[in-house]
Amino acid sequence: MDLRDISLNDRFNLTKKTVLLSGIQALTRAVLMQRARDDRAGWRTAGYVTGYRGSPLGAVDQTMARAQKQLAAADVVFEPGLNEDLAATAIWGTQQAHLRGEGTHEGVFGLWYGKGPGVDRSGDVFRHANFAGTAPKGGVVVCMGDDHTCESSTTCHQTDLTLLDAMMPVLSPAGVQEVLDFSILGWGLSRYAGLWVGLKCLKDTVEVVQVVDGDPHRLSIVAPADYAMPAEGVSIRLGDTPQRQEARMHEIKRHAALAFARANGLDRRTHGQAGAKIGVVAAGKSWLDVAHALELLGIDAAECARMGLTVWKVGMVWPLEGKALADWARGLDLIVVVEEKRPVIEAQLKEALFNIPDRARVIGGYDEAGAILFKETMALDPVEIALALGRVLEGEGRATPALEARLKG
Numbered sequence: 518m519d520l521r522d523i524s525l526n527d528r529f530n531l532t533k534k535t536v537l538l539s540g541i542q543a544l545t546r547a548v549l550m551q552r553a554r555d556d557r558a559g560w561r562t563a564g565y566v567t568g569y570r571g572s573p574l575g576a577v578d579q580t581m582a583r584a585q586k587q588l589a590a591a592d593v594v595f596e597p598g599l600n601e602d603l604a605a606t607a608i609w610g611t612q613q614a615h616l617r618g619e620g621t622h623e624g625v626f627g628l629w630y631g632k633g634p635g636v637d638r639s640g641d642v643f644r645h646a647n648f649a650g651t652a653p654k655g656g657v658v659v660c661m662g663d664d665h666t667c668e669s670s671t672t673c674h675q676t677d678l679t680l681l682d683a684m685m686p687v688l689s690p691a692g693v694q695e696v697l698d699f700s701i702l703g704w705g706l707s708r709y710a711g712l713w714v715g716l717k718c719l720k721d722t723v724e725v726v727q728v729v730d731g732d733p734h735r736l737s738i739v740a741p742a743d744y745a746m747p748a749e750g751v752s753i754r755l756g757d758t759p760q761r762q763e764a765r766m767h768e769i770k771r772h773a774a775l776a777f778a779r780a781n782g783l784d785r786r787t788h789g790q791a792g793a794k795i796g797v798v799a800a801g802k803s804w805l806d807v808a809h810a811l812e813l814l815g816i817d818a819a820e821c822a823r824m825g826l827t828v829w830k831v832g833m834v835w836p837l838e839g840k841a842l843a844d845w846a847r848g849l850d851l852i853v854v855v856e857e858k859r860p861v862i863e864a865q866l867k868e869a870l871f872n873i874p875d876r877a878r879v880i881g882g883y884d885e886a887g888a889i890l891f892k893e894t895m896a897l898d899p900v901e902i903a904l905a906l907g908r909v910l911e912g913e914g915r916a917t918p919a920l921e922a923r924l925k926g
Contacts (some may be wrong), residue, residue, distance in 0.1 A: 554733055560624065569599075574632060605625060608628075612753050689800040693726070697901050711753070774833070775839075785829070792848060795850065795909070813903040842869055850913070
């Protein structure tokens with residue numbers, strides 16, 4: 518085995534490809550990576566990071582401050598906000614800097630961070646800024662620090678539906694690698710579709726440490742070949758009106774986001790193969806829990822094939838991309854949607870499949886008898902999910918003696 522010289526400073530050194538990072542540190546590295554990607558593309562951009570600390574994003578400001586030297590060298594400004602909505606308003610300003618030729622760069626990409634209550638209080642800015650649009654070489658990623666179990670908040674909260682109401686796409690990373698990847702994809706989506714993009718941050722994904730591929734250029738972001746963007750584009754502009762913004766949002770930008778997700782493979786099959794009869798759909802932490810639950814049940818790749826089981830991992834939970842989903846769902850008898858807290862995916866999935874002949878039955882929060890399958894309170898864990906999936910497999914006649922033994926044990 519080759520031994521390499523490693524240092525804690527590697528985490529923000531872009532010449533080091535394989536690095537050890539926490540999810541919080543990944544946000545800092547992602548900003549540096551985006552700047553490096555723009556530099557390779559020949560774009561003279563800058564970055565702006567602001568927000569207001571709060572668990573599980575309580576250490577973002579400390580981490581950014583410690584990396585001040587690297588950030589400054591990359592033309593990235595870190596400035597904590599006086600509060601969350603003033604920070605969001607400042608980022609809105611960065612997307613307007615080029616409109617009158619006053620900017621010193623071709624564009625400024627922004628990163629906002631805040632915990633759930635901060636997302637709530639910033640809704641007015643989010644709505645106005647998202648409808649107004651982003652700069653072609655700017656883009657905004659909004660890190661939503663969700664506290665599903667109220668470990669350091671006044672309520673148990675999730676913010677997916679808050680961003681949904683403002684029509685902001687929501688990406689749900691599963692692990693530190695996807696915190697990096699989805700940040701980069703988030704700025705790409707934001708630039709392409711003219712939307713602010715949410716990044717769901719739970720303690721299970723941002724307070725963990727993993728070895729990741731930190732190569733700034735590991736992702737190749739592509740423009741959709743199956744979507745015709747209008748000549749005037751979707752970016753922020755002078756002299757706009759609320760009426761034109763509304764039309765652009767519903768008739769163009771939302772569809773552009775779906776096309777981007779499809780072209781860049783944000784959703785994918787992770788277990789099983791075509792021809793399966795039972796499908797499981799999950800995103801982010803819930804997908805990690807599903808993967809663990811299958812291990813607890815002794816269901817590996819060979820067993821998935823034998824049982825006719827497949828799993829679809831959703832990267833963008835809203836809006837849900839339905840074309841690739843429908844291809845995956847073809848031939849399934851039953852789809853089980855596993856999601857924590859209030860459902861976001863389940864209703865969208867049912868709508869996406871509604872007009873498909875011989876569509877699969879769909880269950881999620883409740884089973885077909887109306888009993889709770891996955892609770893909406895607190896958090897789910899792999900054992901709970903394993904027991905629920907085991908009962909479903911038994912009911913569908915897919916359980917083996919080995920599986921039944923594990924359920925009883």
